[in-house]
Amino acid sequence: MSNLFIRGVAALSLALLLPGVAAQAQERTFKLSAGDPIDAPGPQGAKLFAEHLKAGSDGALNVKVFPSAMIGNDVQMLGALPAVTVEFALVGAPTLVGLVKDFGVLDLPYQFNSTAEVDAMLDGPMGQQLLAKLEEKGLVGLGFWEIGFRNLTNSKRPIEKWEDLKGLKIRTVQSPIFRTFFDHLGANAQPMPINEVFGALEMHAIDGQENPVSLIATQRYNEVQDYLTVSEHIYTAYVLLMSKKTWDSLDDTQRAQVRKAAEQARSEQRQLARQANSEKLAELKASGMQVNTLTDEQRQRFVDQAKVVTEQVRGSFDADFVKAWQAELQRVREAN
Template identity: 35%
Template sequence: MRNTSFIAAGTVAALSLAVWSGSVVAEDTHTIKFGNVISPDDTQNQGYDLFAEQVTERTDGRIEVQVYPDSQLGGEREMIEATQFGDIEMTAPSVGVLANFDKSLEVFDFPFIFEDAATAYKVLDSELGKEMLAGLADSGLIALGWGENGFRNLAMTDGTVTLPEDMEGIKLRTMQVPMHIAYWESIGAAPTPLSFPEVFTSLQQGVVDGVENPYELLYSARLTEPANYLTETRHIYDPEVILINKDFFEGLSEEDQMIIQEAADAAVDKIRTLKKTVSDEIRAEIEAEGGTVTDLTDEERQAWIDSAIPFYKENADKVDTDKLKAILEAAGNITYLEAIQ
């Protein structure tokens, strides 16, 4: 009887442990490493910090998000690949770099598509924009939403550029994006792809004569120190895409998936709100520190728009032409739509 009692007691204890262990499994804990190349205080990282706070709070700390800004985990391409392979869980690259992984996104690499951010939001938030994000699943990535880098402008080390012909022979740092490179080559520039962490030193040492990025990134990365002649060309609207590893995301409970998606939506809303005023604020700071920022006249801006017409005619059939036409139509961009009909 005594031995039987010990066996029964042991069985109960084992069952209790199994039930307790099961409850731990049901309450899985995770750490999400979220890497990006943007400086810590920039608007994007303010949005990503909100994302981290909301996920941690709503999961009672079961899911912890660690944000790694400022290229701590590598350049954009390296972090996309790391997210694909599950070495990190999340990243938010420029759509230009991401297009190397999903060719349908190359349409956003064409210049002067969007006249303003409101038009870009309308297109990105449409069914067309959602459809384009969904295609990333084939690359092992889930897109949680369209982030925003902003409109790209020129920053030069030696004098102001106002017309396309001023770019003749200029060594311009670009991303490793085929359509970006092709456009600058089409107007006579010498595009020079460099990983973002290399840009500051390359400008200092004269490896390149200029760089193109949104004001905020130019300033926060201190690129406006060696390249302090800026021109507001707004030649490309540069969305970012908030990505998460597909296997990791699909392995979460539906409730946790919903929490992550809603937190990403909140991050996008915050980024867009902050972006409304940040360019003017940063521009004022650049000028206060001795930089020169030049606005284009209507005639000069039209010259830039016209400079891209031959590029569209030559390159439209190198991407998903139907998608490009759909984006242009949704943006109300008749100039380039007529050029490639």
């Protein structure tokens, strides 16, 4: 019997006697990209996801979070994930419209009346249908997290009626529905990645932008914007994505661990986002921003314009999906 064989048997015996050694050899570390600063609710939720996954896998599955688009913006991540340049990404749902047009249904203005409606829709069967559409694009959708209801800021004037937007250059996310909506209101929509927005505002290349309060604060837009209008015109979600190639490389137990960690972090992240969107408004006021909230009458005038846009763009979605989506939203409203 050769010395090589004896050493091999001894090594195998040691691994069986010390399972921690074998487990350590199977440890994996993944990268998770997020576009927002580390103190924003999205990356904070990503850190919670990493903690839950590490604990749930007994340290075998580890995630390192890269905030502030350090390794790429949302659009770039949609190519990086299938190529496994990065294994996870937290992206804004509007970014996904370029891959799956039906994601645009989430961008319809003034369709949600509350976060309760949002949660029921995104966590329910219609939200899951949207996530399932991503697999053929090399992505696995692990759930919807919260960015929040979006509000307007600008450096020119208070926005009290939709006509006040006429001629303003407003940065929007890279979704055609956003552009259609703001162009319809008379603004000049300027789609661009979020990591370019502060500089564009500072240089007056654009007049304003629209985001939830938490991101207006963490992106420091109050330093380059004078006016904030609480318009809550569109709700936006994050989507936690995973490379399907990486997903397929995991065993069933590991996949269950990933899904459980994502669900745990989702609930916690939403709480963080909603708390931040509430608390940061007072901070923005204290910083000197002039803040106004649309009255019911002013809001209704925006809603009426939104209906026109919805009719214009609904043909870009699968007709059966839109019909099912609207029926489910009606059912959710009646249940609440």
